[in-house]
Amino acid sequence: MIIILSGPVHGGKTTLVQKSLSRWASHGLGFGGFLSIAVPDGSGALEYDLLGLKDGLRLPLLRRTGEPEWERVGPFSFVPRTLEVARSLIRTADPAEVLIVDEVGPLELAGGGFWPALREVVFKPGMKALLVAREEILEDLSRLLGAPMPLIIDVCDPNAQRLLDQSLFGLTKTHDHQD
Numbered sequence: 001m002i003i004i005l006s007g008p009v010h011g012g013k014t015t016l017v018q019k020s021l022s023r024w025a026s027h028g029l030g031f032g033g034f035l036s037i038a039v040p041d042g043s044g045a046l047e048y049d050l051l052g053l054k055d056g057l058r059l060p061l062l063r064r065t066g067e068p069e070w071e072r073v074g075p076f077s078f079v080p081r082t083l084e085v086a087r088s089l090i091r092t093a094d095p096a097e098v099l100i101v102d103e104v105g106p107l108e109l110a111g112g113g114f115w116p117a118l119r120e121v122v123f124k125p126g127m128k129a130l131l132v133a134r135e136e137i138l139e140d141l142s143r144l145l146g147a148p149m150p151l152i153i154d155v156c157d158p159n160a161q162r163l164l165d166q167s168l169f170g171l172t173k174t175h176d177h178q179d
Contacts, residue, residue, distance in 0.1 A: 007155030030097035090117035
């Protein structure tokens with residue numbers, strides 16, 4: 001099962017997941033993977049850190065400066081060491097838990113970033129994944145993931161929290177509530 005939590009840039013996708021983690025854990029839901037946490041750089045512009053969900057490990061993930069050989073997306077460069085940590089977190093995901101990947105973007109659509117690891121893991125039978133993605137790549141991401149179609153939840157939907165909770169706890173079928 002693949003769930004995509006989608007919405008606009010800075011629309012609350014990461015915040016919704018982050019605020020839900022302790023409640024999900026208290027109801028017995030196990031999860032792994034990572035969040036991308038916005039952090040201001042020295043000038044106040046946003047960059048991103050990786051926050052590992054199992055161990056709380058926090059590392060610089062996307063920076064506005066980087067070496068020429070670093071993978072780039074828009075104004076950002078992936079810190080190679082952290083990108084490898086992220087890929088490892090994906091590859092070692094426990095199928096009995098939900099793999100959370102925040103966020104899948106244009107670089108993954110082009111085969112880079114987290115995609116090499118995601119491709120190995122998300123299609124395994126019984127795997128449960130919650131992918132965070134911006135609304136502008138939703139159609140291309142759905143096409144890349146193929147059949148069966150992922151469950152798509154729009155963070156702007158007033159019922160987003162309920163739909164996400166229901167889908168993670170198995171109370172809805174994957175074809176319910178799709179956009």
